[in-house]
Amino acid sequence: MQEYKLFINGEWVESGTGETFDDFNPATLELMARLQKATVNDVQHAVESAEEAFDSWSSKPAPLRGKILFRAAQMLEERKEKLSRLMTQEMGKILKEARGDVQEAIDITYYAAGEGRRLLGETTPSEMPDKFCMTIRRPIGVVGLITPWNFPLAIPAWKIMPALISGNTLVFKPASDTPLLSIELVSILTEAGLPKGVLNLVTGEGNTVGGAIVHNKKVRAVSFTGSMETGIRISREASNDMKRVSLELGGKNPIIVMDDADLELAIDGVLWGAFGTTGQRCTAASRVIVHKKILAVFQKRFIERTKKLKLGNGLDERTDMGPLINNQQLQKVTGYVDIGIEEGAKLAFGGKTAGPLPGYFFEPTIFTDVSPDMRIAQEEIFGPVLSIISTDSLNEAIDIANSVVYGLSSSIYTDNIRNAFKAIEKLDTGITYINAPTIGAEIHLPFGGTKATGNGTREAGTTAIEEFTEIKTVYFDYSGKLQKAQIDVEQV
Ligand code: UN1
Numbered sequence: 001m002q003e004y005k006l007f008i009n010g011e012w013v014e015s016g017t018g019e020t021f022d023d024f025n026p027a028t029l030e031l032m033a034r035l036q037k038a039t040v041n042d043v044q045h046a047v048e049s050a051e052e053a054f055d056s057w058s059s060k061p062a063p064l065r066g067k068i069l070f071r072a073a074q075m076l077e078e079r080k081e082k083l084s085r086l087m088t089q090e091m092g093k094i095l096k097e098a099r100g101d102v103q104e105a106i107d108i109t110y111y112a113a114g115e116g117r118r119l120l121g122e123t124t125p126s127e128m129p130d131k132f133c134m135t136i137r138r139p140i141g142v143v144g145l146i147t148p149w150n151f152p153l154a155i156p157a158w159k160i161m162p163a164l165i166s167g168n169t170l171v172f173k174p175a176s177d178t179p180l181l182s183i184e185l186v187s188i189l190t191e192a193g194l195p196k197g198v199l200n201l202v203t204g205e206g207n208t209v210g211g212a213i214v215h216n217k218k219v220r221a222v223s224f225t226g227s228m229e230t231g232i233r234i235s236r237e238a239s240n241d242m243k244r245v246s247l248e249l250g251g252k253n254p255i256i257v258m259d260d261a262d263l264e265l266a267i268d269g270v271l272w273g274a275f276g277t278t279g280q281r282c283t284a285a286s287r288v289i290v291h292k293k294i295l296a297v298f299q300k301r302f303i304e305r306t307k308k309l310k311l312g313n314g315l316d317e318r319t320d321m322g323p324l325i326n327n328q329q330l331q332k333v334t335g336y337v338d339i340g341i342e343e344g345a346k347l348a349f350g351g352k353t354a355g356p357l358p359g360y361f362f363e364p365t366i367f368t369d370v371s372p373d374m375r376i377a378q379e380e381i382f383g384p385v386l387s388i389i390s391t392d393s394l395n396e397a398i399d400i401a402n403s404v405v406y407g408l409s410s411s412i413y414t415d416n417i418r419n420a421f422k423a424i425e426k427l428d429t430g431i432t433y434i435n436a437p438t439i440g441a442e443i444h445l446p447f448g449g450t451k452a453t454g455n456g457t458r459e460a461g462t463t464a465i466e467e468f469t470e471i472k473t474v475y476f477d478y479s480g481k482l483q484k485a486q487i488d489v490e491q492v
Contacts, residue, residue, distance in 0.1 A: 003034045004179070006042055006203060007186050009049035010196025015204070016041045023179060026092040026323045027313045027359040035179050038202040043171065043212035046200035050142040050169035051218055053197030058139045058167035065165055066116025071192035073109035076102065076185075083153065083184055085315065091152050091178050092322035092359070093277050094314035105157035105185070108443040108460060112161035115465055119166070127489050130479035137469040139167030140244060141220040144213035146206075146234075148226045149325055150280045150382075152178035156185055158443070159223050160199065162464035164189075170199045171219065173210055175226075177325050179203045206230070217241050223459075223467065224248070225282075228380070228405075228452055235455060246457035246467050248448055250380040251282045251408035253438040254401040256423065257298060258394065259291040261413035265435060267302050269413065270386070273437030275309060275364045278321050279384035280329075282453075283409040283431070283439040287370075287377055289389045289397045299368055299388060303349050306364050311355045323359040324383055330360040333383035340367050340376040345387065372400040380406065394419050402428045407450030409438035430458065 003020070005012040015036040023033045038046075057065070076083070080102050087098040121135040145159045156174060163170055174182035186201045202209050210230075214222055214237050221244035224234050231247040238245045255273055257266045273285030290298050312319040324330050330353065337351045345367040355361025362383060370377050370387040377387045391397040401410055411433040412423040420434045430449035431441060441447045446458035457467055477483060 001031065001034055004036070004183050004203070006036050006038055006046070007199075007201040008042065008046045009200065010190070015039055021176060021204070023090065023177070025089050025359070026325050027357050029358050032090060033180055035176075035203045038204040038209045040208060040212040043202055043209055043216065046171045046202050047142055047213075047216050047218050049197040050171055050200055053195060054139075054141060054169045057169055057195060057198045060167075062116040062119050062165060062167065064116070065167065066113040068189070068193045069109055069113035069116070069161055069165060072189050073106055073113060075188045075192060076106045076109060079184075079188070080106065083181065086184070087152055087178075087181055088314040088322070090180050091149060092314055092325060094319050094322050095317065097277055098314065101151050101154045104151070104154035104443060108154070108157045108464075109161050111443055112165045112464070115162070115165045119465060119469070121471070126475070127485065128479070128483045130477065131483065132476040132478065134474050134476075135471050136474060137166065137465065138472055140468060140470055141168065142218050143168045143170050143468065144216075144219045144222040145170055145172045146210050146213065146222065146224045146226065147172070147174050147182070149175035149177035150277065150282075152181035153185060155225050156182055158447075158459050158464070160185070160189075163223070163468040164194070164198070166465055166468040168468055169197065171213055172199060172201050173213060174201070174203065176203065176205070210234075214238050214243075219243065221245070221468070231454070245455060246459070247454040248282065248457065248459060249453050250406050251284070251449065251453060252287060252378065252380055252404040252406045253283055253285050253409040253429070254287040254289055254411070255285045255438060256394070256397045256401060256410075256412040256414075257288060257290045257294070258412065258414040258416065258419055259293040260415045260419070261294075262415060262435070263294060263298065263301070266413035267298070267305055269411070269435075269437040270302060271305055273411070273439050274386040275306070275321055275384045276439060278324055278362070280325065280382055281439050283441065284382075285411065285438045286381060286385065287387050287389060287401075289391050289400050291397075292390050292392045295390050299348070303366060306349055306366060309364050311361050311363070313357060321364060321384065323355065323357075323361045325360065327360060329383060330362060333362050333381060333385060336376055336379070336381045336383070336385060337365060340370075340374065340385075340387075343374045343376065345370045345374060345376060348388075350384070372403050378404050394422060398423065398426045402426075405452040408453040409433070409449070411436060411438045
């Protein structure tokens with residue numbers, strides 16, 4: 001049995017109490033590893049070592065910080081297959097998708113490495129002569145990162161790499177269901193030359209470890225991806241000492257299928273959007289809003305296709321859908337199926353635990369005759385449960401799409417350019433896809449959502465740097481005399 005430690009100030013150390021927790025394979029229920037439960041005191045040490053490392057790391061020229069990231073990206077690339085297999089075992093997603101997750105981490109690492117030679121500010125004229133105006137970017141300081149289990153490598157990398165290239169030092173708490181990929185990532189960055197104290201890893205219980213990060217006054221910003229409930233709590237608690245908080249929370253992402261859509265393309269897309277990663281993406285399509293004219297044929301063919309999905313161990317290349325992450329999620333998904341039936345929706349397919357192995361398998365599940373205000377059509381389920389809702393116009397479809405508290409991703413299948421542009425304009429989400437499902441964001445574009453999906457942050461893309469830098473505005477007066485803005489300016 002492999003045991004892993006905390007990584008504080010460049011060393012692997014036991015937690016203060018030596019207490020541990022277990023990490024299981026969700027498909028086979030085999031015990032994979034044992035990890036440390038960090039204490040509040042351990043988090044304090046991690047924060048102190050990040051604080052100590054800050055001066056030297058933030059003073060290092062960004063292109064040199066970039067070199068370390070570049071090496072880490074190469075190492076991730078070399079170890080892609082090993083990391084992907086580990087991910088499938090620890091998280092359950094099928095191997096192809098695990099490779100995608102690792103690739104997303106590789107992509108953001110190269111991208112962030114390149115940012116070391118940009119980190120762009122602006123220059124702009126002054127309203128007065130002999131005066132120069134510009135903005136520069138500075139790191140925030142010690143930053144806390146709290147990440148979920150559904151993208152065990154990509155999401156940590158989305159946060160860690162932009163935060164590092166910007167010159168911050170970090171205290172990082174990965175999800176307790178998937179800590180092994182984070183341990184690999186920290187090891188790779190260390191091997192690539194990251195100095196001690198710059199990145200500290202604390203595993204353990206969310207309330208204790210996450211709470212200690214959020215409550216620590218020396219932590220100047222917290223970046224969190226996870227549930228809305230936890231996000232609200234973090235936001236409230238972090239406001240006590242004016243921390244910067246970035247939140248990526250839930251979704252209830254709709255796909256609109258118009259009567260002019262390419263039906264086979266739409267079915268392919270909804271199948272992938274709803275049941276890819278067993279529905280455990282915040283971008284997963286959990287509602288499909290279908291035009292009445294094509295509803296019957298869409299439902300029939302979609303159910304036929306869903307029936308063919310093969311559940312099983314993600315390491316087997318023939319598997320289409322792996323298990324849910326843990327028993328708690330299994331109970332949650334099962335509970336929502338009961339709710340859907342009670343609400344009067346029709347369970348058209350699935351709805352039960354399943355699978356050839358002892359793990360947390362759940363059938364791909366389809367509800368038809370769903371009305372937009374039902375709980376199954378409003379609340380995030382985070383599992384393979386799709387609600388089919390019918391509509392007779394684009395305007396109504398857009399109203400239904402927008403009728404939830406979340407606003408992460410949305411999609412429309414249509415061959416009509418007017419419908420497409422109307423959807424782009426009116427769908428109240430951070431991301432909209434045309435003729436593609438709600439999942440599949442690329443790392444060089446901003447990622448995030450409106451309404452309860454977050455607090456306005458966009459991760460990845462050029463916005464990744466915004467998340468982890470402070471802007472300083474610089475006025476450089478070389479006139480040699482006192483010039484007063486707005487007052488000594490000749491108005492014409
Ligand atoms: C998430 O589910 O939190 O767009 C992230 C996608 C992936 C990222 C999902 N590239 O589905």
